Amino acid sequence: MITRLTPQDRSFYRLESSTNPMHIGSLAILRNRAPAGNSGHAPLDYESLLTLVESRLPLVPLYRRKVREIPFALGRPVWVDDAHFDITYHIRRSALPEPGTDDQLLDLVARLASRPLDHTRPLWEMYLVEGLSEGRIAVFTKTHSALVDGDSALEIGHVILDTSPAPRELADDAWIAHREPADLELLIGGLLHLATQPREALEVARHHGAEAFAMVDAAGKALRTLASMVRAATIGVPDSPLNIHTSRNRRVEVVRTDLEDYRKIRKRFDCSINDVILAVITGALRNWLLSRGQVLTEADTLRAVVPMSVYADGPSGELKPAGEVTSLLVDLPVGEPNPVIRMSHITHATEAHSRQERGVRARTLVHMAGFAPASLHAMSVRSASTFAEHTFNLVITNAPGPQQPMYIGGARMLEMYPVSPLLRFQALSIGLTSYDGRVFYGLTADRDAMADIAVLTASVHESMEEMLGACVQ
Template sequence: MEQLTTLDAGFLEAEDSDPHVSLAIGAVAVLAGPMPDFDSLAADLADRIRAVPRFRQVLHTQPLDLGAPRWADDDAFDVFHHVRRAALPRPGDDEALFRWVAEVMERRLDRERPLWECWVVDGLVHHRWAILMKVHHCIADGVAATRLLTQLADDRGGEIFGTGIHPARPRRSASRLPALPLNPIDWVSLAWRTSRGVTSAATQVVQGALELVDGLLRPAAASSLTGPVTDMRRFAAVEVSLSDVERIGARFGVTVNDVALAAITDSYRTMLLQRGESLAPNSLRTLVPVSVRSSDATGKTDNRVSVMLPYLPVDKADPVEQLKKVHARLTKAKGSGQRQAGNVLLAAANALPFPLTAWTVRALTRLPQRGIVTLATNVPGPRRRIRIAGREVVRLLPVPPLALQLRTGIAILSYADHLAFGIIGDYDAAPDVEEIAGGIRRAITRLTGLASGHWRSTPVGTLALVQGG
């Protein structure tokens, strides 16, 4: 039986610490209709799902957490306990779809069975239908979950945007170690350079660890975005043109992820102002997961992530200044060792006795935390459009979880020529998730206009149309 890592098990502990939390992640694939016969579709999906070992396994926990939970084959496994059918009420528009997605995602998965569900839902507008894949976070991170989703595709997936990802600390093979100099006198120089490199790397990890601890312990500005949550959710999503995002990145010398986070920054700024809240430089410290998955581990079903904790500049009104601040802060965070420190800390935790780490995670997740205000995670999706049961997937929308007293969270997923933002929120504390989605769209539209020269920033941070542009 395969044992869960400390990080994998941590998602179970975080879920157990709050009865109102479900730590499942999801993705909604909207397909061009009409929907095939459900029985034949379910049988086809079942065959593909059986090919994923983790989907046929159940968790075995140890009494008193004396050992880490283990995966074991489920002797009573029945795939049709997990492949289910639903239908949207009329008119079957986005509002109805998003409401249904929120209701499915807010319910916890049954730990007596393999921790996943696959929902087939009919009744969408324009003769469309959808598949919602729901997987517990202890099984997979965003990259691995995307891989699992593409296993349902007719061509069993394809190349995804993250195919060439590299770990935060690439391991150097023996063949790549520096050659030993022939002259023994040069050995001292080599030893000095090597020790300096090791010391520099260690210093970077220590600095990154200190920044992570500071980010977790230093309270952010008071915000309605953190606090207790209910067991009900709201969901909204928005899609933007990936070519527009890339054009913005090329114009201002930033990455796609920078542009996405800048759009999120501007949307949160608008929402917080509408809520009547004051904005400060420390108003929106954001948990940004970072993949440390090497290319040779792309097919592994587990969690391989570290984190960064940047402040998103909601105190800045000008969209270009927001974008430049996001880029500068992400660059600084990447260079500070936060990713490496998170990776090292997780590796060290795996070496500790599991009862100690389980107790620590459970205790920490039950404490009220005020350092992190929201979540923004970016996941690479399929490069080209995929087909399931002969039908084209026309939309692919991510669904993040809520935990740690965060009342909103955003997942970003690239699919073919679009970038999709999925926003989850507590039903009572975040009734404005649709406004967050709308704010992201407006922010990308404005940045696209600025990148093309059709708009310009004014001294007070507003935008004006360039006459004749």
């Protein structure tokens, strides 16, 4: 069976480079000891994880398919069944020296997040990390952004979660790989497809035509580059140490906070939880910049792409999923020293710019049990990447998770963190996930540019305390 990549999937597939791998990561930390009085509970191990994932693969069929290029680049690449699919290649086992610390886990995750996926195989990997202190284990998943569209294709971490310790049963999967097509078949199929798609055929001709076409193509690229530069100058993206050429290596840090604190601030300032999150991050970024000796004026801002309008606040502060992932540009007032005024600026900015949202449909997600956020973060990265380079300083993604305990193979999930990719010229990406009464931050940074990322994570707590203090004034 052959399925052509959509134009957007192709753009994500092409966007990847050695210094900017385009996979979305998800880190789940699990309690893996049997509860008191439940001696029948079997801990999650490598073999049981293999069995669980294999039983859920029918829910994510692209996870057994790989990308094949059309010879001579005559059209979009295609998905084909991997005739040699080996689940043990994709699900791997790692261990920390017991008792492993959270810092050691994050160092391991950073190294794994730095490595591009193997493009000759299905574009995903999963790691079972054993040896964590207090009987915990971790499951780290990385999936290429081209794989997840939120409608027909979900992220693997989304479907292995259950709402009870007993994994739900699915029908047996009798999957048999279709024969992998030869290059000649792909070439003929590509030509037939182009015959019915004049616009795509013209695009291919521009890349493979005579020198005149090459000159036109180069001129077109130059004009697009000039237009992008003019647009960036018009928008006036603020200068920032966050916008550099990134290295191959990453740092990963996390922050744990209580959802109830955000609800208190939301109630006090009559705003959304999204606004509160942005205000807390703004205060943290301000403190981080000051720690670097940067002189700030009250007018200084950082511009963020914010694909976080993926849920609405219910009347009692509960999180309600919506059917669309949207993005907007928001200026974060990092120069403003007063937290109340910062909150006011952000509330007005999100209201004013809501009309500029870039929407990406995610219909399937809202019907999934548990409403796990892994797929939403992948969708958010896709939405954020629709903005031109040099028009923003960082990406902040926020996706709701279930507010009841979730399980992977009977092991209760304690924490869940997004590990977002860095877009080109972006030294920092911040992802947030709410789950079971907590809000978990995952910060992914360029290792060379942000050796002081621990200062930023500590500043999140300082900013939260500052906002809570403003509530009682």
